[in-house]
Amino acid sequence: MSLAIPAVWTETLAPGQAWSRVLHRHQTLTLTAQGDGASVAGLFYRADALIERYNMPDTLKAQHTAFLGAGRVLLSDMGHVLLAITADSCGWHDTITGHQDAAEAREQFGVGTYATLRNQCFRNTRDNFLIELAKHELGLRDLHANVNFFTRVTAAEDGSLHWDPHHAKAAMAVTLRAEMAVLVVLSNTPHPLDTATEWAPAAVALTIAQTPPPGPDDPCRIMRAENGRAYQLTEALFPTV
Amino acid sequence: MTINATSLRDPALAVVDQIVAPGDGWTHALHRGQVLRIVDLEGNQAVDTLFYDLHDPSDRYDAVQTMRRQQRVYLTTGSVLYATSGKPLLRISDDTCGRHDTLGGACSCESNQVRYQLVTLPMHSCRDTFLLQLQSQVPRWGVRLSKRDITHNINFFMNVPVTPEGGLNFADGLSAPGRYVELIAETDCLVLVSNCPQLNNPCNGWNPTPVRMLVWEV
DSSP states (O other), rough: OOOOSSSSEEEOOOTTOOOEEETTOOOOOOOOOOSSTEEEEEEEEEEOOSBBBBBBHHOOOOHHHHBTTTTTTHHHHHHHHEEEEEEEEEBBOSSSSOOOOOOHHHHOOOOHHHHHHHGOOOOOOHHHHHHHHTTTTOOGGGOOOOOOOOOOOOOOOOBBBBEEOOOTTTTHHHHHHHHHHHHEEOOOOOOOTTOSSOOOOEEEEEEEEEOOOOOTTHHHHHHHHHHHHHHHHTTSSOOOO | TTTTTTOOGGGGGGGGGEEOOOEEEEEEEOOOEEEEEEEESSSSSOEEEEEETTTOTBBBOHHHHHHHHHBBBBBBBBEEETTTTSOOOEEEEEEEEEEESSSSSSOOOOHHHHTGGGGEEEEHHHHHHOOOOOTTTTGGGTOOOOGOOOOOOEEEEEOOOOOTBBBOOOOOOOOOTTEEEEEESOOOEEEEEOOOOSSSGGGHHHHHHHHEEEEEEO
């Protein structure tokens, strides 16, 4: 890849901002909420083979969970670990309710165009994703289920879904470690089940760091036997030194 | 949930009446207003299914939109199957099983390795069926699809309960011999089916069996 990444990088994901970047193997990305009610939507692709991407069903069924948190891994559709959640003070990240498009955002928040609001305009997740994906020659066909960081959505016994309005608090943080070069696409836009009528996403700080490879007792590797096999298949992609 | 629904449609009047063997695929273009019935002939057989807008296949069934717009994890009578654009593709008009999964995705050789054992790689899987169908059968309907178009599918007759605590498991099926689900096409769409060959979990009752596909005109 031609994108040069410094060893350490920090920036702020402004309300409404879209973002994409290749995380190199064993780099970590930490997202830290700068206010209550944060929600960041994310999509993930293997950087050197973009046809391989985050797969929500494979990730959930392999780990027998309906949500993401510390110790969980994000699996690709080819049985590889893209990212591992190495730290998390949030406890629950949704990945089953997708994201909002322009029409839905307009219905919820009203019209908030660039012409009237300049860069405070009401951006929506779908358009943000399409813009960022196009920078990597991806598009609508590459749009599968995303992760919604900082968001808790539970299912009742009858299957009804419930968004938790009190879940996301300022200073909550989640850290993802890339287990191969991963294209990360983020959108700091409201969660689709958020009932707010005012468009007001919280800013989110991003920090990238270089970390050592996961050892044999890494908590994400030993979380479940399935994770161990996914690591085995992933590490086999790389020559041993 | 409509367990005892009985459709009045007569199989003798169906324009399509085909049996899909376990492990096989099925591709068909449904036109707006047509009705598709999938019959679980022997019970507890997962039928992995994808839908595409026939005239714009980049717009396709979207599992997360479908769950979120209706705020329900499971599908049954009355559920609308939404495309990524937010357009309704189909509606479930009748269902004698009770509920269907759209969270569990399709099995693949690669995910089988992760979930079960590395040596499961040679076992037949739904994604392989989809990959072959989209090269051998889908072009006959004037549609071009590739692996990037294989999005998260519906598993008709499959039971993947989600607990309030966020647990998720593949459980024994709720279906039984002869139970069926019926869908009305709200738009012209391409149907891609894999009659699931999974032998590593109870999604097919440990014994994959045939299903019957029936299509009626309006």
